[in-house]
Amino acid sequence: MRELDDVFARLATSSFRRKFHLGPKERAYLKEKGMTAVLDHAGDFIAMRLAPAHPANDGKQTPWRGHPVFVAQHATATCCRGCLEKWHDIPSGAELTDEQQAHAVAAIARWLRSEA
Secondary structure (H helix, E strand, C coil), X not given: CXXXXXHXXXXXXXXXXXXXXXXXXXXXXXXXXXXXXXXXXXHHHHHHHHCCCCCCCCCCCCCCXXXXXXXXXXXXXXXXXXXXXXXXXXXXXCCCCHHHHHXXXXXXXXXXXXXX
């Protein structure tokens, strides 16, 4: 698993990852619910959609908009198991450990704080 500083340095070189920003609805949701609640949602989304060894619809399970976490997942390459492997060095094909799930949530939190 790569250190987040290294991941974010690599993400900064990707024009695709850099294009993601919170829209007005996601920004309003984050402000209304607060960072703690939104990060609780992030933990739930990671546990349900990414933690299984073979998630349903892998590669297509994360919507592009509608929740600040979804946008953050695409910006931080925590949107599917392929991106987790490529960008975070978290192997596909095995259930995510608690530490790996916490790493994904930490990446999301870091990005959301930079957008807030």
